[in-house]
Amino acid sequence: RRYNDTVALVNRLEPEVSALSDADLRARTSALQERARAGESLGSLLPEAFAVVREASNRVLGLRPFDVQLIGGMVLHKGEIAEMKTGEGKTLVAILPAYLNALSGKGVHVVTVNDYLARRDCEWVGQVPRFLGLQVGLIQQNMTPEQRRENYLCDITYVTNSELGFDYLRDNLAMTVDELVLRNFNYCVIDEVDSILIDEARTPLIISGLAEKPSDRYYKAAKIAEAFEQDIHYTVDEKQRNVLLTEQGYADAEEILDIDDLYDPREQWASYVLNAIKAKELFLRDVNYIVRSKEVLIVDEFTGRVMAGRRWSDGLHQAIEAKEGVQIQNETITLASISYQNFFLQFPKLCGMTGTAATERQEFESIYKLKVTVVPTNKPMIRKDDSDVVFRATSGKWRAAVVEISRMNKACRPVLVGTTSVEQSETLSEQLREAGIPHEVLNAKPENVEREAEIVAQSGRLGAVTIATNMAGRGTDIILGGNAEFMARLKLREMLMPRIVNPVDGVIVSKKQLPPRKTWKKIHYHVSKMQLKWLSKNGEKSHYLS
Known part of the structure; x- marks a missing residue:
């Protein structure tokens, strides 16, 4: 007012x-x-x-x-x-x-x-x-x-x-x-x-600068981390994203390395071992990073996109490279930092x-x-948000998701499934393949990134099933029936300007008009930190799961 x-x-x-x-x-x-x-x-x-x-x-x-x-x-x-x-x-x-x-x-x-x-x-x-x-x-x-x-x-x-x-x-x-x-x-x-x-x-x-050449200690530490067992040799604090060695872990590490003190400042073996354990327990392939062309690439946990050229500091990136068996790049030192x-x-x-x-x-x-x-909406909100549905186990949640996707797909209703990692999207994709449900996958893997705009724009087509990580959905209109205007402009740009336009780059956003007298509703399905949302539309239902 x-x-x-x-x-x-x-x-x-x-x-x-x-x-x-x-x-x-x-x-x-x-x-x-x-x-x-x-x-x-x-x-x-x-x-x-x-x-x-x-x-x-x-x-x-x-x-x-x-x-x-x-x-x-x-x-x-x-x-x-x-x-x-x-x-x-x-x-x-x-x-x-x-x-x-x-x-x-x-x-x-x-x-x-x-x-x-x-x-x-x-x-x-x-x-x-x-x-x-x-x-x-x-x-x-x-x-x-x-x-x-x-x-x-x-x-x-x-x-x-x-x-x-x-x-x-x-x-x-x-x-x-x-x-x-x-x-x-x-x-x-x-x-x-x-x-x-x-x-x-x-x-x-x-911002980091290059330091000394990488040491072969990363490979030795990776083997130690692989042999160690959680709660016997070390403990993991997932909230603080940290690991601590137990007394047995100290003793076994010193025995394997044939040293008297793991924290000897002249050797600094402790940092190598702790980073190797972090790489094993806290940094997961296809969740926190992907391996492309024998290179470890960070995946942004907030956008789901690959952060090319970015590396973890303090020897952590090298520890992950050792874990994956790829060539270890030069170590770095922090030159400037701000949150x-x-x-x-x-x-x-x-x-x-x-x-x-x-x-x-x-x-x-x-x-x-x-x-x-x-700020109030221009028109009264017609979407109805249903209550969350909570499962005791992740496996049960995804089984329920597959059943609901199958039911919607048989009715030719478009379904968009949101996942929080590459690994989740690939796992669900495998379950849908086993159920015989045709679908598209959009995640940080290069073969999928190339068609990002196209996959998102067409996820509203009749009977379409799209699995996406949180990298998708921003900037491209999802319209029931498919975004024909977007695709037409995208194809024209590819043909007329092939050298300067990447297929990912769609910049035209069409006007969104919802059909009159329809009701949208949303259901959340989640387990602990995981969420599963259904966004459905009476008559023609469109679903969003995450």
């Missing part, structure tokens, strides 16, 4: 703004910039700026922001977190405060969770501020420092949280001013803010948006001093 008066002001300006020519609409940007730089508060400029962005969006994208989207933009401008349900248009909402805060000339960062979304948002909704005369930049992997510096100097810059964080660390290691790429922080809008600020809050960003929590707290003005923020309201307020505002 406290935003209704401001929304009414924006709506009153609409007839005047819509009557302007394209050139006159762009001229409003220059006028607003002059007023902002003259000292006028951004709050007083908000109604006119939002009215200008709304009209530009209508002309460029054919999308006119609803009143609730204006409210979402106002919440973000205040430096708060806006909770908006999936499909309410958060991507478009971000343009409103980004444009307003860019008027000061100090720059705005719009942070997303992966390169694909950053590029998609920049190329799609980024057309609006470009149309209005602002510069819009994009940061992607493998860009040169010169390209990064140029894009960070734009009025609005789209970037992933990891790229922004690592650029900050590299700037702190720079020897001269000319090596710096970032400008001073001003205003930051974070998409999927709960994922970045809560789930990954303790994840350290680390996402400490990094984002450096922004003078921080805000974010997500579909699930209210449940973490206390953490956001106590750690980041960010209030959470729940």
Whole structure:
């Protein structure tokens, strides 16, 4: 309610703004910039700026922001977190405060969770501020420092949280001013803010340098770890992700290695043995990492994507390489490190948006001093969320999942199954093959990543069954009947621009329109940390399991 008066002001300006020519609409940007730089508060400029962005969006994208989207933009401008349900248009909402805060000339960062979304948002909704005369930049992997510096100097810059964080660390290691790429922080809008600020809050960003050549001690330690047994030679703390040797473990390790003291600082055998046990018990193949071309590649636990070029520090990556029997790469030493929590707290003005923020309201307020505002939906919510279903054992949960998938598949209803690891997706895929249910698998394995956009876009087709890890689902519309527009554009891009377009890169997102008078409902099936969600639609049921 406290935003209704401001929304009414924006709506009153609409007839005047819509009557302007394209050139006159762009001229409003220059006028607003002059007023902002003259000292006028951004709050007083908000109604006119939002009215200008709304009209530009209508002309460029054919999308006119609803009143609730204006409210979402106002919440973000205040430096708060806006909770908006999936499909309410958060991507478009971000343009409103980004444009307003860019008027000061100090720059705005719009942070997303992966390169694909950053590029998609920049190329799609980024057309609006470009149309209005602002510069819009994009940061992607493998860009040169010169390209990064140029894009960070734009009025609005789209970037992933990891790229922004690592650029900050590299700037702190720079020897001269000319090596710096970032400008001073001003205003930051974070998409999927709960994922970045809560789930990954303790994840350290680390820049490492090469140290001495790897030692053959990693192979010896791997053999010891393989021979040792849990609770006899060592204990495992899964919550703290740590291992401890027992008294027998100490004695046996010293006897095998023929040394007097496992913790002798001149030998440091303890670190090798402990890392080898961690690699055995806490870091699992096809869950925490995959092996591709005889190389151990980290899988991001939050996005499900392979983190090429990233390595665990303090000898852990080498211990995993020894465990897998691949060539051990050079050891590394930490040069610079920061957590996402400490990094984002450096922004003078921080805000974010997500579909699930209210449940973490206390953490956001106590750690980041960010209030959470729940923005109402544009239309009444028609989906019904059923109660969770809890199983005593994981095996029972997946058997129930296969039965339900089979039942839905016989009715030709599309089913999307969400899993939390590559290993789970492969296990369920095998069970579905045994049941004779045709399906697609999307996980971090290279043969599946190549067709990511295509698999996700078509998961709503009649009778389709899709198994996905959490790498999927962001950025591509899943429409009942299949996303024909997306596939047509994707195939055209492949044919017309084969050298510069990867099949994964779909940047056009079609408008989502649900059939009228249908009801959506969701059921959660989970065991301990595992979740299994069914998202079904009366008449034509679509399922989401995770």
